[in-house]
Amino acid sequence: MGTSSKALKELKKGFSTSRYPDGSSYALREALAKQHNINVNNIICGNGSDEVLSLFAHCFSGPGDEVLYSKHGFLVYPISIKAAGSKPISVPEKNYKADVNAIIKKASRKTKICFIANPNNPTGTYLTRNELIKLREKLPKKCLLVIDSAYAEYVEENDYSDGIDIAKKYNNVATTRTFSKIYGLASLRIGWAYSSKEIIELMNRVRLPFNVNTLAQKAAIEAIKDKKFLDKAKVHNKKWKPFIENKLKKMGLQIVPGVANFVLVKLKDEKQANACYSHLEKNKIFVRKIAEYGLPSFLRITVGLKNENIALCKSIFNFLNK
Secondary structure, three states, rough: OOOOOHHHHHHHOOOOOOOOOOOHHHHHHHHHHHHHOHHHHEEEEEEEHHHHHHHHHHHHHHOOOOEEEEOOOHHHHHHHHHOOEEEEEEEEEEEOOOOHHHHHHHOOOOOEEEEEEEEOOOOOOOOOHHHHHHHHHHHOOOEEHHHHHHHHHOOOOOOOOHHHHHHHHHOEEEEOOOOOOOOHHHHOOOOOOOOOHHHHHHHHHHHHOOOOOOHHHHHHHHHHHHHHHHHHHHHHHHHHHHHHHHHHOOOEEEOOOOOOOOOEEEEOOOHHHHHHHHHHHOOOOOOOHHHHHOOOOHHHHHHHHHHHHHHHHHHHHHHHOO
C-alpha cells in the first residue's frame, strides 16, 4: 500500500541536516504512549526493531548464557544471540507454530531470554494470549520474554495479544514493534519496544546515542496519526490474502494458515520451489525463498496490489501447468 500521505508530506518539509536528531526520540515516544495508553518512560526506539532485538540480546545475555527461540523464528534472533556471545537454542515447532510446552522443557537456569515472534515470520502462525501467559508463568523468572509483534496490526483474532497488556502485567516481559510493515516506512528503519521501566533504563545504558534519525522520527509520528491509511491497508489485506490462498489451494498447493500480510505456500520439494521462484522472478514477480529458515520447499509471498496478486496467481498456475 506504499506509505501514508501524511508521512510523505512530512518528509518533504525542510529541516536542519546540521543538527543531531533527538537522542531520546521523545516526541515519537510521546505519540506512541498516547496511541497505546502506555507510559512514555517505558518505551525505547531503535534503528528498526532489529536494533531493539539486538539490544535485548546484548543487554540481558552474554557468554555462558542460553537464549531460546522457535525453530522457524526470525533469523535476527540467532544472529543477535551469537553476536552477544550467547548460545542460541532452537526449539522444534508443532504444525509450523511455536510449541509452548517444548520451549518450557528446553528452559534452564542458563536461559536468559526467550524470543517469540507473534505472528511469526515466515510462517504467519501465532500464539494466543493464554499461551503467551502460560509461557511467561512457566519460564524461569530471570528469563526475559520478548514478544516480537512486527505484524500485530494485521491480526484480527480475538484471542490474540500484541504483548502490551502482558508486558503491563509482568515486569519481565517486553514487546517490540516496527514501522516497516503496515506503516510502509521500511527504508527509514524505525522500531520500538515497550517493557518495564527498569528494563528500558538498562537498555538505554547500552543503546548508542542518536540511533534514530530525524526523518524517521518525524515520519513515524505522522504515520501514527493517519488512521485512514492503516484501516485501508487492513481492509486490503483482509480481501486479497484469502484470494491468493484460495487460488493456490485450487491449484493443489498446501497453505500454512497465517494471520499476517503474507502467504506461506508449500511446493512439492525444494527443486520445485526454486524453479517456481525463478519462473516468477523472470516475470518480474518477487517472492521469498526461505530455505535458511529450514523450509526449503516453501515460498513466502507478500500480499500485493490487486493487479499484482492476480498476476502472481496466473504466473504460478502457468508454471504448474508447464
